[in-house]
Amino acid sequence: MEPRSTIAPWASTAAQERLSTLEDLHTENTTVQVVESVSQALTDYQQRIDHGIVLYAGTNMLSPNVEALHDTSLSTRPALGWPGEKVQTAVDEIEHLEVITTRQVAQSLHGTYAEVRYLSATMANLAAYIAFTEPGDTIAVLSPEAGGHASHQQILGTAGIRGLTVEHLPYSPSALDIDAGEIDDFVRRARPKLIVVGGSVTLFPHHLGPIREAADQVGAVLLYDASHTAGLIAAGHYQDPLAEGADVVTFSTYKTYAGPAGGAAVTNSPEYAERLADAAYPTMLSNYDPARLGPLAVAAREAVEQSPSWAAPTIEYASELAANLNALGLIVVGRRLGYTRSHQCVIDAQDIGGGPAAVRRLERDRIYAGACRLPWQSPGTPPEGIRLGTQEFVRRGAGFDTIADLARLVHQSLTTTGTEPLTATRKLRGRLSTDLWGRPAPAPTPEWGTV
Template identity: 25%
Template sequence: MGWKGQATVEDEQNVTHKGYFAAGLDSDPELASAISGELRRQQDCIELIASENIVSRLVLEAQGSILANKTVEGLPYARYYGGAEFADAVEGLAIARARKLFKCRFVNVQPHSGSNANAGVFLGLLKLGDAILSMNVAAGGHISHGHPATLTGRDYRIVSYGVSRESERIDLDEVRDLARRERPRMVIAGGSAYSRAIDFAGLRAIADEVGAYLLVDMAHFAGLVATGFYPDPLPHAHVVTTTTYKSLRGARGGMVLWNDEAFSGRINAGIFPGVQGSVLLHGVAGKAACLGEAMRPEFAAYNRAVIDNAQTLARALADTGLRIVTGGTDTGLMLVELAARGLTGDVAAKALELAGLAVNKNVIPFDARPPEAPSGLRLSSNAGTTRGFGVSAFEMIAQWIDRVLKNPDNDSLIGATRKDVAALCAKHPIYQSRP
């Protein structure tokens, strides 16, 4: 009889349950049911939420690959764990593609999210208590830029700029006055609900005047930047952060991009070990996949269509009497004020979801209502364009939105609209076999 640490042949055969390396999702009916339900929802409904898109099967397979088993820490070719030959190849590929796509010198593809990318930059470049000048969430900024409920809002002194009450656009004079008075260490541009082009050169001039870094968070327009349909922040910003989904149409996660080698050690250390641990290597593979797709000519055509479709949707909704914040959009997203329908965003979003149209409630600039029941909706053309919807489809979508918002309690009308939505989706199917 062997000592306690020795395993018999029988022990070795029983250390994993039967079918461990062979059984798939069908072996867990509860989980399979929930995932199948989400698949049907995506197939039969129209996604209009600005922070979502539809990835390719390539991205799905990369993210669901054998890389889920591998743990690595540190940068490629300088890992703390062994067995990293192919991990380095995957991450190196993602970095090389991002550098080429955005024409920058340095990239970190490890952030688990856009918020982690921002937090890592803050930790690497700032001291606790430093002042950050960023767009107010109520005006369209992102919560990771200093909302009081976040670590950023707790650990740094946040000064917020908004938009002009008349134009609902960024007022550089206001930003300059705030910067001169508050002397921030960092100025942040970009947000989650601002639909217009941003003057990055003007913001860099303000940052330079007060000795601040300029950080641009391009999460909602990165795909447009990559294809030349939106101003490029990289010639002006000290650092750029982004997510890799939304307009990049890929894996959920974040990236940091910069050109000055002097920042490299601080930014990389801010990400790891600063705000996160080991790399989600399967996520990095998904990023590599979508960055490769973004280099193809059809990706430029996609982003051109994103803008055409968004502008069509905005015009068509305005024709129904709904007000579009700023009067239009330069990106794939827009804010819609609901005052003309006498509705709040929460009520409108629920009714539209029942009709097969997924949107999100959103505050609008100078909103007198709370975020839980705001005055607006945020819409996007990103996912619908990925499905192949053109301008005529988005004109129909505007009509359906108008129909539901005029009759949010009419179950039969909502049911009929859902059938119309499903019919359009059937003409533009996604994932015809289970991914």
């Protein structure tokens, strides 16, 4: 194929087609033109989110306090090193923020120590690889089909960057969890230095007892990636990984945690905490973004206090949505187990064209979700599931009286080709008059009534 994109001539055919269109559109050559184009993109984005239904499991909206305390001027202030020995001067207030935030984040996940400087959970996981392994070591993780995140993998993942060999943990598709009957033999054979559980698709808590026992047999560190469930854990509505045997918890600070973008790690071990801190600075980071700190501290406390409550309603909404979707004839994962105990529910889309195509049909109707892999699909094949997350829709004000209508809307969007689902999206979204904090919903605009 003759390259069509000047930005990424190596990209896929689909990407080059889109890039070529955008490159032809954007030929700005003055500051004024750039400002206008960026402003328009931001306005269009806000319209898309304000007047659609966001069911993507990896996103969220900020509370008023978290949003108000994000001072972007802090982002350009380097503050390297521990308080009391900073490389820069005039960063006393950032030292205050570091202490406040570190304590709040540690407490929220029921730990003693926290590292909050990571710019993503992927970086937090890489820090754990640096802290607890050497190149050439073996780690044990969930496969992508079992919900393991890309950062856990050897190929195209940060585990591979560290030079680690990755073995996939034995997994039971029927239990949607580690196969407790096989974990001992697996660990004795693979002898991993690090075991990683948790990840991208997290419908149910892990049974950590057998994994902890197996890790102890070979002296492995047990890491729990709570990127998707950290906010539910902080609220007391999901399992407590550190109390149940995990050595370290890493997580994204947005998603259910509902703070600014970034990553963190929490532990009760001072030795492990020191290693994770050293991996952050000076190994992986020079400067970081101090503007995250204040909002993150508030998000941590809000997740614990639950005023207003959003964690319990989020889980209940996901469970009821899954049951309604199943009743309408969609194949929902985990029916025998009660569908979900998190913010996620997963639809098996094998019979409706697969995950990516199904997600595009939902997008056509202003419903935003994500594709995911399923435990029983073949490795390396395109995702065959649809992952829905209810956390943002609940925080935007969706009550339980919307569940049946949302389920019908999702079902219609996935199984019909008419225009009714888009109209129904507008009507359902219009029923959310205020969010959980009483902020009024944006007024609808005519242009968002058509595709």
